[in-house]
Amino acid sequence: AQDCQVANIQVMQNFNKTMYAGTWYAVGKKDPDGLFLLDNIVATFSIGEDGKMTATAKGRVIILDNWEMCAEMFGTFEETPEPAKFKMKYWGAASYLQSGNDNHWVIDTDYDNYAIHYSCRVVDTDGTCLDSYSLIFSRHPTGLRAEDQPTVTQKKLELCLLGKYRRVPHTGELISTKRPQF
Numbered sequence: 001a002q003d004c005q006v007a008n009i010q011v012m013q014n015f016n017k018t019m020y021a022g023t024w025y026a027v028g029k030k031d032p033d034g035l036f037l038l039d040n041i042v043a044t045f046s047i048g049e050d051g052k053m054t055a056t057a058k059g060r061v062i063i064l065d066n067w068e069m070c071a072e073m074f075g076t077f078e079e080t081p082e083p084a085k086f087k088m089k090y091w092g093a094a095s096y097l098q099s100g101n102d103n104h105w106v107i108d109t110d111y112d113n114y115a116i117h118y119s120c121r122v123v124d125t126d127g128t129c130l131d132s133y134s135l136i137f138s139r140h141p142t143g144l145r146a147e148d149q150p151t152v153t154q155k156k157l158e159l160c161l162l163g164k165y166r167r168v169p170h171t172g173e174l175i176s177t178k179r180p181q182f
């Protein structure tokens with residue numbers, strides 16, 4: 001049963017960041033309040049010589065209500081006593097992009113095909129999450145393999161987010177220049 005308590009959320013056991021490194025395509029997303037990344041979201045994680053994880057991410061965003069553009073984002077990860085729970089500091093290549101500090105939890109992954117990310121930004125007074133976002137990652141831009149779908153559905157349920165995700169399209173039409181959307 002799901003009690004939806006943020007403190008009780010199970011994360012990936014014995015998380016191995018080296019196996020996690022490389023490129024992941026977001027194929028599903030539960031948006032936070034104040035949605036930022038829309039679609040064509042691709043994240044690449046690297047482990048530096050210092051053993052620290054960093055990431056670059058690209059995605060299509062809408063800023064100032066009607067400017068559609070490709071955002072180039074950077075993230076650095078601070079480790080915690082639980083290997084799958086990180087604190088992520090993130091910022092954009094341009095000053096008008098979002099920046100901040102988020103939790104970054106790896107809920108489950110098989111390293112080769114799928115990964116489930118979760119971030120609670122605001123914990124409510126009752127211990128449930130008031131503002132969360134979650135990305136479903138695939139190593140394949142075409143989406144999840146059929147055999148991984150039951151696992152992902154079960155984890156969405158455990159996160160109390162089943163039915164709250166949308167599909168993240170990969171149209172390959174990302175352009176870096178700012179253009180108005182009429």
Ligand code: DAO
Binds near residue numbers: 073075091
């Ligand atoms: O899309 O509304 C949103 C929230 C996403 C904020 C985080 C974006 C930057 C990520 C960089 C690192 C890789 C996951």
